[in-house]
Amino acid sequence: MFESLSDKLSAVFDRITRRGALTEADVSEALREIRKALLEADVALDVVRSFTDKVRDRAVGAGVIKSVSPGQMVVKIVNDVLIETLGETAQPIDLAAKPPVAIMMVGLQGAGKTTTTAKIAKRLKERHDKRVLMASLDVKRPAAQEQLAVLGRQVEVDTLPIVAGQTPIQISRRAMEAARLQGYDVVLLDTAGRTHIDEPLMQEMADIKSYAEPHEILLVADSLTGQDAVNLAKNFDERVGLTGIVLTRMDGDGRGGAALSMRYVTGKPIKLIGTGEKMDALDEFSPSRIAQRILGMGDIVALVEKAAAAIDAEEARKAAARMAKGKFDLQDLCDQLAQVEKLGGLGGIMGLLPGVGKMKEQIANLDEGLIGRQRAIILSMTPQERRNPDLLKASRKKRIAAGSGARVEDVNKLLKQHRQMADLMKSFGAGKRGGLMGKAAQ
Numbered sequence: 001m002f003e004s005l006s007d008k009l010s011a012v013f014d015r016i017t018r019r020g021a022l023t024e025a026d027v028s029e030a031l032r033e034i035r036k037a038l039l040e041a042d043v044a045l046d047v048v049r050s051f052t053d054k055v056r057d058r059a060v061g062a063g064v065i066k067s068v069s070p071g072q073m074v075v076k077i078v079n080d081v082l083i084e085t086l087g088e089t090a091q092p093i094d095l096a097a098k099p100p101v102a103i104m105m106v107g108l109q110g111a112g113k114t115t116t117t118a119k120i121a122k123r124l125k126e127r128h129d130k131r132v133l134m135a136s137l138d139v140k141r142p143a144a145q146e147q148l149a150v151l152g153r154q155v156e157v158d159t160l161p162i163v164a165g166q167t168p169i170q171i172s173r174r175a176m177e178a179a180r181l182q183g184y185d186v187v188l189l190d191t192a193g194r195t196h197i198d199e200p201l202m203q204e205m206a207d208i209k210s211y212a213e214p215h216e217i218l219l220v221a222d223s224l225t226g227q228d229a230v231n232l233a234k235n236f237d238e239r240v241g242l243t244g245i246v247l248t249r250m251d252g253d254g255r256g257g258a259a260l261s262m263r264y265v266t267g268k269p270i271k272l273i274g275t276g277e278k279m280d281a282l283d284e285f286s287p288s289r290i291a292q293r294i295l296g297m298g299d300i301v302a303l304v305e306k307a308a309a310a311i312d313a314e315e316a317r318k319a320a321a322r323m324a325k326g327k328f329d330l331q332d333l334c335d336q337l338a339q340v341e342k343l344g345g346l347g348g349i350m351g352l353l354p355g356v357g358k359m360k361e362q363i364a365n366l367d368e369g370l371i372g373r374q375r376a377i378i379l380s381m382t383p384q385e386r387r388n389p390d391l392l393k394a395s396r397k398k399r400i401a402a403g404s405g406a407r408v409e410d411v412n413k414l415l416k417q418h419r420q421m422a423d424l425m426k427s428f429g430a431g432k433r434g435g436l437m438g439k440a441a442q
């Protein structure tokens with residue numbers, strides 16, 4: 001799931017994050033490609049429109065084009081809008097009602113309703129320590145009740161004994177009574193499916209609902225059916241009312257449109273996702289985790305969040321401009337070390353950087369305390385010395401070492417390191433990278 005969308009968005013991001021600067025035309029082009037990728041992923045048109053509008057508004061509002069690393073900012077904005085579209089926060093099953101809490105499962109035949117019912121029962125038993133009773137209300141399909149009983153034995157959850165000839169309402173009454181008498185916390189009502197929505201099915205759902213007064217009504221929909229799943233949810237919601245959605249077959253190679261459109265179109269949260277045939281293959285639907293899966297850009301997002309809080313954009317731009325001309329003096333190094341410290345030290349940023357490559361080796365040699373000591377050395381120099389390291393002959397080095405509590409050896413080491421970094425800066429090519437942090441955030 002999401003693979004093709006993910007690949008396409010990565011390609012867009014790759015292009016924009018590789019540039020030092022973005023024009024408005026670049027952003028518009030990126031938005032056009034994002035729009036295309038979403039449409040190809042079978043995301044509903046309304047959702048695509050709202051999505052790209054939001055990204056555009058924020059990109060303009062946040063002054064992205066003028067920011068330190070505009071490409072990364074766009075990635076972060078897309079990430080945020082994606083999470084909002086998916087529903088912001090995870091919405092677990094709500095059991096906050098007087099027991100026995102009824103949960104009604106609805107959906108079309110073959111969507112995975114019975115399997116999901118058993119998966120939920122297992123989860124509530126194991127993770128929430130609930131006593132669960134399952135009942136199949138499907139009297140149309142002869143094997144349906146037996147299928148649930150088999151799954152019940154498998155997950156070691158009780159099922160309501162089968163009594164032939166009862167109507168769905170009679171079965172739900174029996175289930176609720178049994179639960180009350182025998183102290184079950186939760187009753188899962190697995191209703192009958194059809195191959196398509198029809199009036200008798202909707203009427204049956206409405207009747208069961210008014211009798212059992214379920215606290216949750218969960219639609220089980222097959223994510224592989226894309227927009228059909230979303231329309232189905234709309235229909236069910238209008239007629240019966242839904243409290244949430246379970247999307248099955250998220251382990252399949254669907255394009256992801258249903259997952260992306262569902263919340264926006266129906267206003268109902270996706271609560272759980274089915275990720276396989278096994279009884280454990282059920283996950284909570286976490287918008288941030290799905291966004292991470294789609295964008296694969298968690299590193300950049302985390303870095304932009306940190307950097308936004310720490311980096312003075314104006315200063316960084318000035319530094320970038322100097323480095324673009326191949327200038328990287330000791331004052332620049334000192335400023336960059338200060339930025340690294342603000343970002344939580346080397347340990348803090350190293351884990352976040354995608355493909356720092358050669359630079360990683362350079363700064364991996366620094367230990368955390370070293371940054372502070374190195375800054376102290378540079379701060380003991382005169383402004384002229386910082387701008388022109390060639391002035392630093394033996395006597396000056398001695399003075400600086402004494403002033404910063406370091407050894408002449410340490411001063412030499414720092415100078416050597418600076419020389420290496422200055423060379424590296426030049427080798428990156430003029431105008432491409434904004435210094436250490438600029439490179440780091442690429």
Ligand code: GDP
Nearest residue numbers: 109110111112113114115248249274275276277
């Ligand atoms: P129902 O008619 O809606 O009750 O559907 P079933 O529960 O009988 O499921 C139909 C088929 O889909 C079964 O073979 C299930 O194992 C399979 N299935 C259900 N959920 C998932 C899922 O999340 N992933 C995969 N791969 N298969 C699933």
